[in-house]
Amino acid sequence: MAKIEPRVLSGFRDYLPRKMIPRQRMLASIERGFQRFGYAPLQTPALEYLEILLGKYGDEGSKLLYRFKDEGDRDVALRYDLTVPLARVVAQYPDLPRPFRRYQIAPVWRAERPARGRFREFVQCDGDIVGSPDPVADAEVIQLGCTLLDDLGVKSYKVRLNHRKVLAGMEAACGIGAEQAVKVLRTIDKLPKIGPEATKGLLATENCLGADQVEKLFAFLEIAGEPLEVLSRIESLFPEGGVGREGIDGLRQVVGLLGAVGFGGRVALDLSIARGLDYYTGTVYETFLEDLPTFGAVMSGGRYDGLVGTFAGEDIPAVGISLGIDRLLAGLTELKVIEESQGAVADVLVTIFDGAHAPQAARTAQAVRAGGVDCELYPALAKLSKQFKYAERRGARWVVIVGPDEAACGEVQVKNMESGSQERVPLERLGAWMAEHKGR
Amino acid sequence: MAKIEPRVLSGFRDYLPRKMIPRQRMLASIERGFQRFGYAPLQTPALEYLEILLGKYGDEGSKLLYRFKDEGDRDVALRYDLTVPLARVVAQYPDLPRPFRRYQIAPVWRAERPARGRFREFVQCDGDIVGSPDPVADAEVIQLGCTLLDDLGVKSYKVRLNHRKVLAGMEAACGIGAEQAVKVLRTIDKLPKIGPEATKGLLATENCLGADQVEKLFAFLEIAGEPLEVLSRIESLFPEGGVGREGIDGLRQVVGLLGAVGFGGRVALDLSIARGLDYYTGTVYETFLEDLPTFGAVMSGGRYDGLVGTFAGEDIPAVGISLGIDRLLAGLTELKVIEESQGAVADVLVTIFDGAHAPQAARTAQAVRAGGVDCELYPALAKLSKQFKYAERRGARWVVIVGPDEAACGEVQVKNMESGSQERVPLERLGAWMAEHKGR
Numbered sequence: 089m090a091k092i093e094p095r096v097l098s099g100f101r102d103y104l105p106r107k108m109i110p111r112q113r114m115l116a117s118i119e120r121g122f123q124r125f126g127y128a129p130l131q132t133p134a135l136e137y138l139e140i141l142l143g144k145y146g147d148e149g150s151k152l153l154y155r156f157k158d159e160g161d162r163d164v165a166l167r168y169d170l171t172v173p174l175a176r177v178v179a180q181y182p183d184l185p186r187p188f189r190r191y192q193i194a195p196v197w198r199a200e201r202p203a204r205g206r207f208r209e210f211v212q213c214d215g216d217i218v219g220s221p222d223p224v225a226d227a228e229v230i231q232l233g234c235t236l237l238d239d240l241g242v243k244s245y246k247v248r249l250n251h252r253k254v255l256a257g258m259e260a261a262c263g264i265g266a267e268q269a270v271k272v273l274r275t276i277d278k279l280p281k282i283g284p285e286a287t288k289g290l291l292a293t294e295n296c297l298g299a300d301q302v303e304k305l306f307a308f309l310e311i312a313g314e315p316l317e318v319l320s321r322i323e324s325l326f327p328e329g330g331v332g333r334e335g336i337d338g339l340r341q342v343v344g345l346l347g348a349v350g351f352g353g354r355v356a357l358d359l360s361i362a363r364g365l366d367y368y369t370g371t372v373y374e375t376f377l378e379d380l381p382t383f384g385a386v387m388s389g390g391r392y393d394g395l396v397g398t399f400a401g402e403d404i405p406a407v408g409i410s411l412g413i414d415r416l417l418a419g420l421t422e423l424k425v426i427e428e429s430q431g432a433v434a435d436v437l438v439t440i441f442d443g444a445h446a447p448q449a450a451r452t453a454q455a456v457r458a459g460g461v462d463c464e465l466y467p468a469l470a471k472l473s474k475q476f477k478y479a480e481r482r483g484a485r486w487v488v489i490v491g492p493d494e495a496a497c498g499e500v501q502v503k504n505m506e507s508g509s510q511e512r513v514p515l516e517r518l519g520a521w522m523a524e525h526k527g528r
Numbered sequence: 529m530a531k532i533e534p535r536v537l538s539g540f541r542d543y544l545p546r547k548m549i550p551r552q553r554m555l556a557s558i559e560r561g562f563q564r565f566g567y568a569p570l571q572t573p574a575l576e577y578l579e580i581l582l583g584k585y586g587d588e589g590s591k592l593l594y595r596f597k598d599e600g601d602r603d604v605a606l607r608y609d610l611t612v613p614l615a616r617v618v619a620q621y622p623d624l625p626r627p628f629r630r631y632q633i634a635p636v637w638r639a640e641r642p643a644r645g646r647f648r649e650f651v652q653c654d655g656d657i658v659g660s661p662d663p664v665a666d667a668e669v670i671q672l673g674c675t676l677l678d679d680l681g682v683k684s685y686k687v688r689l690n691h692r693k694v695l696a697g698m699e700a701a702c703g704i705g706a707e708q709a710v711k712v713l714r715t716i717d718k719l720p721k722i723g724p725e726a727t728k729g730l731l732a733t734e735n736c737l738g739a740d741q742v743e744k745l746f747a748f749l750e751i752a753g754e755p756l757e758v759l760s761r762i763e764s765l766f767p768e769g770g771v772g773r774e775g776i777d778g779l780r781q782v783v784g785l786l787g788a789v790g791f792g793g794r795v796a797l798d799l800s801i802a803r804g805l806d807y808y809t810g811t812v813y814e815t816f817l818e819d820l821p822t823f824g825a826v827m828s829g830g831r832y833d834g835l836v837g838t839f840a841g842e843d844i845p846a847v848g849i850s851l852g853i854d855r856l857l858a859g860l861t862e863l864k865v866i867e868e869s870q871g872a873v874a875d876v877l878v879t880i881f882d883g884a885h886a887p888q889a890a891r892t893a894q895a896v897r898a899g900g901v902d903c904e905l906y907p908a909l910a911k912l913s914k915q916f917k918y919a920e921r922r923g924a925r926w927v928v929i930v931g932p933d934e935a936a937c938g939e940v941q942v943k944n945m946e947s948g949s950q951e952r953v954p955l956e957r958l959g960a961w962m963a964e965h966k967g968r
Binding site for chain 1: 531532533534535536537538540541542543544545548549551552563564565566567568569570571572573574575576577579580594596597598599600602604606616617619620621624625627629630635637639649657659660661662664665667668671784785788789790838839840841873874877880886887888890891894897902903904905906907908909918921922
């Protein structure tokens with residue numbers, strides 16, 4: 089057979105051990121965080137019927153679906169996010185207790201143009217609450233998300249908050265009709281990326297807004313300050329009893345609850361946050377690393393009270409947050425917050441003296457593990473010098489040798505790789521010895 | 529929008545919390561097991577270039593690939609196993625230290641006809657050693673696999689061992705030529721499933737073997753007994769210096785090493801084990817639950833010394849084992865070894881008395897978590913009776929109430945759901961109280 093070039097698809101990546109070890113620790117920390125808040129694990133298939141996913145993410149999103157016909161000629165697609173599958177699950181299994189809190193940590197696929205911090209396959213870590221219309225739920229998922237980032241040691245981030253009803257109120261106040269509303273939101277959503285001048289240009293050309301409308305809109309978008317202050321100022325610009333005021337009330341409660349649990353400093357109001365996805369109906373939020381402002385959001389979400397209804401026939405309110413571990417990892421690596429691991433997972437390497445002593449070596453490795461210490465056995469016959477070189481490269485703390493002398497008296501030689509000191513330990517005491525020394 | 533029927537594709541499944549909670553625990557146990565043996569985590573993409581996967585799994589395997597053209601008109605496929613991607617990785621990154629031990633826990637996809645214990649998407653847990661031709665490596669991955677099953681509490685299983693070179697020797701001894709060899713192996717591989725009579729029939733018809741050849745073959749296949757005994761009997765039927773004897777030597781070392789670490793009783797020789805995949809070159813093994821003999825293998829693998837070479841241009845020896853968590857879970861559930869969880873992940877539910885007391889309730893939940901106890905906040909405004917019903921259904925051990933009386937004096941009411949007893953605890957002491965009580 090001719091040699092096949094080993095390569096990965098553009099936008100996809102291999103995580104080799106040096107990167108995967110810290111990534112695995114991050115994922116474990118996130119999983120613990122979800123559990124601490126009482127979220128239950130859920131897993132859904134990577135492939136869904138195309139019709140389940142289609143039309144949920146806006147026109148741009150639909151174009152990015154990995155879709156194909158399966159062997160039974162069914163139209164299928166790889167999941168684009170974890171939210172739509174959750175909505176399907178809630179509708180499909182009406183016996184699930186509600187309110188339903190679940191987390192899911194799983195890859196999603198989007199055929200995007202690859203770029204810095206943007207991948208075609210990436211793992212999302214989602215926590216959602218289904219069945220509660222109350223801002224208590226919105227505040228909790230944001231608190232949860234902040235806790236996950238805090239657990240990971242992320243120091244400098246801000247959750248930028250907005251509300252679809254505030255956006256609707258703002259559009260109404262600027263005389264933007266319902267037929268233009270969604271398209272205008274898409275343009276506004278680009279503001280952090282393309283800047284105010286380009287945004288104004290698009291609003292005038294693509295969205296056909298008049299100069300006075302653009303000006304009014306930007307008067308809203310430029311309101312800045314403490315969240316509760318910003319809310320009061322916007323409120324004064326909205327007519328009483330309108331949809332905008334509903335959004336203000338919701339945000340005020342969310343901000344108040346986050347303040348009560350000590351996360352007030354983590355959030356800011358930002359009227360330019362619209363979220364591209366079609367299914368949001370209430371609060372929306374995106375989280376940015378303050379030291380990498382142009383890197384894109386690492387955690388986002390919102391309330392989607394209509395999505396479950398597209399499958400269930402009745403509306404069931406829901407709200408959630410999604411942490412993108414891969415972009416976060418890329419960002420933290422760029423910021424040097426996370427360092428690559430040396431690739432070692434075991435503290436101890438047991439060498440194999442020669443073929444005749446392989447069984448003793450295997451027993452020795454077992455004894456180390458029985459002491460609660462991770463241990464690898466050198467898995468081949470090789471010169472001891474080669475085995476030691478491997479141990480050094482892997483960053484092993486101890487190397488164990490079982491040669492003919494040691495084997496004859498039921499002992500092993502333990503070498504401390506840092507100090508170079510050696511010690512003979514009876515095999516039967518090795519587990520206890522390792523347990524004693526592992527913390528040092 | 530018209531309602532879309534919520535459903536999953538045939539052969540795919542949702543894991544709802546009651547099933548996912550025990551499954552998650554199994555996956556965590558397996559991950560710990562890999563790490564204890566010094567295996568490093570690796571992650572590869574779900575999608576690969578089709579040419580990477582094609583031709584590695586035999587004709588039947590190739591037909592089962594989920595393949596399509598992506599948005600850039602590239603031929604791509606969902607990964608079929610984790611072994612071929614590993615081989616690609618080893619070839620693609622020549623700087624990886626060798627011997628290279630890695631584990632990967634990830635879903636794979638095969639467009640098989642769905643059946644009991646057979647799914648189109650399932651998670652494989654693979655451990656492999658690349659770069660060692662020595663039976664020490666073969667023995668270790670089998671020991672590792674047995675340890676993973678032991679850790680999961682699987683009581684009754686047997687690893688059925690064979691060797692591709694023993695199979696080759698057996699075929700040679702029966703006068704089966706090289707051109708028929710692979711097809712005959714495929715037929716033999718069906719023996720455990722379809723029984724001896726049907727197998728003999730296929731050997732005569734599909735493989736065109738003569739009656740004497742079939743008889744000779746079955747004389748081999750029916751050799752049974754202690755592994756080392758079986759090996760001696762087969763050896764006596766092989767000519768000296770032939771390929772069959774090489775296989776016998778390899779198996780003898782593997783069996784000896786497994787005996788040395790206390791796993792001798794877990795393995796049996798079985799000349800009918802061939803493994804369908806094309807890439808195996810040495811030891812092969814399949815593991816069956818002895819209480820569910822017809823359920824199919826739950827863990828299998830073997831040595832594949834030529835596979836990396838198809839990408840690297842030079843042969844690099846490798847051996848591995850793959851545990852199929854989904855089939856194992858289905859089997860253990862059928863055997864009632866694993867029970868569904870009630871779906872609760874948190875011991876404590878904090879209720880919300882009313883909207884005015886929501887901030888106190890959120891702070892209370894924080895205090896419980898600070899005590900190291902998982903806690904959920906009821907995420908909506910509802911009658912207390914409804915919140916208690918939810919707590920019962922979820923199996924919460926404690927329910928915490930913060931009403932106006934309690935809030936006024938900085939206390940909370942903690943109700944023990946089992947005994948029904950209640951206790952007032954100062955909010956500032958709640959974390960400590962929970963930490964004290966959680967073990968009881």
